[in-house]
Each structure stands twice: as C-alpha cells, then as structure tokens.
Amino acid sequence: MKLKSKLTAFFAVYIIALSFVPLVHDTLLSQARWVGYGTGAYEYQNQHYFVLFNDPYDGSSKPHIHVNPDFAPAARISLLEFSDWTSWVNDHNLFNEFNATVRANPQALDVTYTRPEIAIHKFVEVSSDSVKVTLTSDEEFRAHLEIWRWVMTSINGISTKDAPKPLAIEPTRLIEFMFEEERLQSLGRGTIALSALPVETKIWPHEKGFNKITIDFVNSEMSFTVSGSMEAAGTPSATWSYALLPYVLPVVAISVVALYLLVDKYGRTLKDRATGRSS
C-alpha cells in the first residue's frame, strides 16, 4: 500500500471517528450532571429534563427548564423560564444590581447573588421527576420573581377568557398550568410546588394564553419544585431538534469523506483520460 493511500485512509478514519465524539459524549458521559461550557453557561440533561442556566452576560434562562417528552426524547420543550432580568430582591434587580457567581457540584448548581447588605443563594437541583429551584439567605428578604412560558393555555384552571387582564390569583402553594406544543401536536401540563405560601401570585395574559406568572414573597427561603409532562394528541410530525445534531454530524463526515475519496479516485482518472495519460 502506497504511503499516500495509507495517509488518506488514516485521515478518513480520523475524521469519521472524531465525528462520533458528540454522540458518545451525549449518550455516555453527559447524562445527569451539570456541565459548563461556552462563555459560562451550564446545562443538565437527564431522561426527562434539560435545564439550561445561561451565561453571566444574559439575565434570561436562570434557569430555563425544558421537558423531554417520552414519545420524542430528543425534543426539548420549554417548560418554564426563570428570568433574572425581571426579578427583584429587596427592590434590587437580580441581574443588574447583584454580583453573581456560579459553582457546580454533583448535587446542585449553586448561584450566589451578593450585594453589600445581603447574599442570596439560588440552588438548582434536578431529579428524575422534577427540577427544584431554591432561593435562600441567612436573613429574610422580599422578592418579586417572574416565571415565563410562551404560552400557558390555562393556569389553575383559569384561561385568558376568564382573565383578559393581569389577575392576582388566590395565594397557593401549588400552581398547575397547561400548554400546547404545535410542532409535536401534543398537550403538556406542568406544576410549580412552592415551599411556602407567597404574598401574591399574578398571572399575565398575552395573545394566546398566559406568558408569565409573578410571585411575590417575604421569607428567608423559598423553593419552587417544577415538574412537567407531555402527552401526544394526534400524530406528531417528525421534528428537528438541536439534540439531534450528534446523530447528524457522523453522517455529514462520512458523506464529505466519501465525496472526497470519489473525487480523488475518479476525478483524477477522468482528468488523466482527458489528457491521454494512464492512471
């Protein structure tokens, strides 16, 4: 075997082998732990939930909880998003007026928000059946949190028909909401279980449903245990998801390498024929 053929074979195998790295990582290595990446974002993936905690430049998705439907495990359907942009503690905006540092440990993502007068921890813990977001401090604090989803068709049985304007609902420790997912032609339901009774809970209508829930409370600790599920209604059409990329890249690699080998072999032969040389 000529050296050129050996080198070509090595390089082809090298490209194709490396293209499987994302798939190997996703299936074997990344499950059920917090992984940091990019400019400081973190994510967690288990069988049912994908949770993104955005990088320090962005006040949204702090965290953003997605559900992986049983009937479409690679699809990541937005369930709820906590926003630091639109949340306040003691009248100070969480994103703009606190210094935030993030640390990951096997149990939880620990985000520390500090100001001279107060330090608050936000812990994000993911289990197989729920995602728990806890705000805690050594001292009592007053908080206004906004939790978003585009959109919830009903919250605690109330639809936008019943509440065309922002509505303060009866303070409760359990919020249940429904949503529809057009791409998957499916219905979803979610719950938020609060560890203590809030001072006020408001639901905010948007065009086709409610797009946010605001919760005001005064406490030294409050946790929000979020869970969600989806059920197929009708026949879901095949959908594309970012999570499918690890399956696609090997196909791309094999295709491009195959094209290269074909052009290298037959392209040269055709050229040689054209110039009257033997290959």
Added chain:
Amino acid sequence: MEERSRIVLLAVAVRFAIAPFFMHAGDVGTIYESSIMALKGANIYDYVYVKTLQLQNTTGLPIFFEGYAYHPLLVYFFAPFYWLFTLIAGPSPVMIDGHYPSLPILIYPWTPLLLLMLKIPIILADAFVVYLLAGMDTGKAKIYAFCPYVVFISIVWGMFDALVAVFLLASYLASSRNNLLSGIFYGLSMLKLYTVVLLPLYLVRLLGRWRALLEFLGGFALTLVPLGYFLIVSPNSIWNVLVTFQGTRLMGGVNLYNFVWIVQDLPFDLQISMIPNILLLAALVFLIPTFGRKAPLLKAIVAVMFVYFLFGKVINEQFLVSIFPLILLCRECDHRLWVAPFIFIFLRSPFYYFALPILWTSPIFYSYYLQADFVWRQLQAAGYLMIPMYAVGVAFSLAIFWNLLRILESTRAAVTLLPGPAAVGSRSMTGGLTRLIRSELSLREPFHVRPAFSSESRQRNTPSQR
C-alpha cells in the same frame, strides 16, 4: 505607469473605499482599546489577565477573556495611527464596549475615520504583499489584490493576518540572501503566534551552517525583546494570556474539529482538544527532519503550515490569509482553498454583523438589525447552521490534506527526474519510520534554492523555487 504599480494602487484604492464602513466589532474593538492602552502606557496583558480572572471567578469555569492575546509588537503597528486619529477627533471614546456578546456603541461622525485609520497598517501590509508578488508574477498579485476572501478579512473584518502574510513572505524571500533579515521578518510574522510551528523548520534547515543560523537567531531574538520585557514586568499576565490561553484553547474553527462546539461540556472539550495537539507534534517531528529539511523552502513552509491547518486545534477563518501569498507561489497548491473559509465566515457570523458601522447610523437600520438577528439566532439555536459549518470545516481540512499530498508527491516526482549523487547518501540513513517516509516519498536530494532577490529571479515571472 508600470503594471506593478497600477495593481498596487488599485488594490489600495479598493481597500480605502471599503475600510470605513465595515468591521468585526470584537476584533477591531480589541485593537482599538489596546491602542488606547498602549498610548497611555498601560499594561495590556494585565488588563486581559484581570478580566480572565474575573470571568473565571464568576463562572467557575476555565474560560478566558478574549482580548489582546498577541505578540507585544502588534499593538505598535496600530497605536501610531490611533494617535493620528486622536489629533483629528480628540481622545473621547468612539467605540464603547463591543466584546462578545455585547454590541458596541459607536460615536459618529468619527467611527468611519477611526476604522479607516486602524485599518491602514493592514492595507499597507496587503499593498506590500501585492507589490512583492507583482515583482514575480502579476497574475498572482492580482489574485491576492482582489481575492474576495483577502479583501473581506483585511478590510471588511479588519483582521490583521495580512501583517503575518507580508512578514512570512518577506522572511521566505530574504532567506536565501540575508539570514538576519529573514530572522527578523520571521519573528515579526509571529505577531499572531501560530507561525511558531515554522521555527523548527527554519532551524533544522540552517543546522550545520552555523553562521547563517546565528544570524537568523540574532534577527529572530531582536523581535523577542518586547516579550522578554513583559516576562520580567508581568510574568503571570503574559504567561496566562499568551501561553495558557493560546495553549488551552478549545479546538474548532474552519476545520474538522468544530464538532466540539455542540459538545457542551468544557472540561471534556478541553481534554479532547489535546488529540490534535499530539498529532500535530508527531507530524512535525516526522515531517521537518525529512521533507522539511530537503524540500525547497517554499514547499517546506507551506507543507508545515498545511500540517498545522490539519492538526492545529484552532483554525480561524482568517488564518489562511497568512500563507495565501505562499500558496499562490506554490505551483502544486490550489489557491481556491480560500473558498471554504470565505463561506465559513457567513455561516459563523451573520453578514450584517460586519455592517454595524452602517447599521448604527440610524435607529431604523438598527431595528432591521434586531429583526434579522432574531431570525439568525433562531437558526443558530436550532442547530441549522452547525451542519453546514461542520461540512465546510471537514471539506476544508480535506482540501488542505489534498494540497499537502500534492506537495509531497511533486517533490518525489521532481527528485525522480533529477537523481543525483546525494540520493545514494540518503539511502544509507537508518531509522525505522524516517526510512519509511524517505523511501516512500523518495526524498533523496536536497533541492538547490536560488536566491529570491537575485538578478535572475527578478527577471522571471515565477519565483526562483518553482
């Protein structure tokens, strides 16, 4: 007017016409703020290092602030033009922020003038490259002068790989007549540090010619003086910025390694990024003493840089500019290599991002920007752009590989046609893999390199090594 001058002037005119209206905010912003700091006498590396420490403290991740991570001399190519700008516009800020992921605030009417001034060193570098190429082959000079890829990187993007290109070309051209100058030019080509892979090649070729080696090293050492200064005054900062950052960067770019961008696990990504490092080292260890030492310098430089493009873990869109003049001079190379990184630019960054200086002139344009960016981010978040990016990266790596093989093959063919007494000598060399490579590639005889600036070479249309 002779054609050579006409091509140079036209190339400069095209660049001056475009320069004020486009930029890559992150990269031009880095040069802008570095120039300000240089004029104030501030330590650029301390600034970047502090930002990195802040970032790492905030995120708990081994990530780096992507600021000025270049040779200390680089900023002195730009600072004088920034100083000239301040004579006209004053010292008030013109570009505020702009480091990814922030968008800059641009102050008018000064932004176009600032962009023009900061791009003058790049335009001059391009002009020198065109001038040098036109002295050998006006056709090649025209390709460089008006290649959309080169114009885009230098003038639309505002990236300064043209400076690397001109010094690398000058180092190659000077190597056959003045080793001191060749060493200085080579040292200057390390304004971007990736040309460091050529150092062993230059040294190996000069082994045994001690005077030439000393001259080369003397010239090279001159360019390292500023590095030495910073190593004394702020060793931690410069080490972190130049060595730790550059050495532990995540692989990716226009290459087969950009799949790592979808593996969202930084510690894992950093570990796997060592794979190409190992292969790069192995390839250089085998290639330089065998092919690199014996082949013509032009082919050897291009071959080593191609190996870097294959196994260097970070190959950004602009890197090809640095060796583009040498690729044009290399008969075996296909200069259409530029197409892949050119396409890649528009897959990685939205085209309108480069037009911020135009779009920021009006709130209406700004709203268009936001609308377009919304669509772009959706495409990005869905992963649609990653597929063509990966395909182009793999295709570019394969194209580089194909060109590398052509260089190696052509050398074998040339030697087969010109067997000489040295061929017998080389056969006596022992050593397993070295012998294998030698026998497979039939590298038997050192090529005779004619002086690049000799009267003979000046009269020819093609460079002496071809």
